[in-house]
Amino acid sequence: MxxxxxxxxxxxxxxxxxxxxxxxxxxxxxxxxxxxxxxxxxxxxxxxxxxxxxxxxxxPYKEIPFHRKRSGLNHLAFWAKSRAHIEHLRVQLKKKNISFLYEDRFPFAGGDNHYALFFEDPDRIKIEIVASR
Structure with missing residues (x-):
């Protein structure tokens, strides 16, 4: 095993x-x-x-909100199935009125060879969705 x-x-x-x-x-x-x-x-x-x-x-711990710039978790990154999947997610997120991070640099905010979409969850945890191709 x-x-x-x-x-x-x-x-x-x-x-x-x-x-x-x-x-x-x-x-x-x-x-x-x-x-x-x-x-x-x-x-x-x-x-x-x-x-x-x-x-x-x-x-007792709800008073201080999460912020990714403090020590601890910065963000969660997930694989997308493809670049088309990222485009699909982007459309769906827009319909849900979820704003994007680094929208002015989409889809290469992470670098010239890094196709990704960035946004935040309700607690402002940064979510990154990455396409490998």
């Missing part, structure tokens, strides 16, 4: 579980993730052996 490689799971505390659920319920299936677990204070999505968990921030 071989041991799986890569990360097992990542857990993210969110300020408003309902808003985050609404946001990720659409996005994660678009990226090949399936709903894995759900309970009153959280939910998770799985792709292969790895999963991403979202849990409600406890009340």
């Amino acid at each position: 071989t041991t799986p490689q890569g990360f097992h799971h990542i857990e993210i505390n969110v300020h408003d579980l309902e808003k985050s659920r609404f946001f990720y319920d659409w996005l994660m299936p678009e990226l090949g993730y399936s709903l894995f677990q759900q309970w009153d204070k959280g939910f998770s999505y799985k792709n292969g052996t790895a999963y991403l968990v979202f849990t409600q921030t406890e009340e």
Whole structure:
């Protein structure tokens, strides 16, 4: 038996579980993730052996909001199926009134050979979607 490689799971505390659920319920299936677990204070999505968990921030810790420039998580990056997939996601995100980061440099904000789309989730966690071709 071989041991799986890569990360097992990542857990993210969110300020408003309902808003985050609404946001990720659409996005994660678009990226090949399936709903894995759900309970009153959280939910998770799985792709292969790895999963991403979202849990409600406890009340005493909600006062200071997340900011990617502080120590800790900076952003999450996911693979797109193709450049056309990124274009599809971009249209869908615009319909949902989700603004983009670095829109003036789309699709090469990450460099000349890095085709990607950048935006933020409800807690302002930066999301990057990257196409390999």
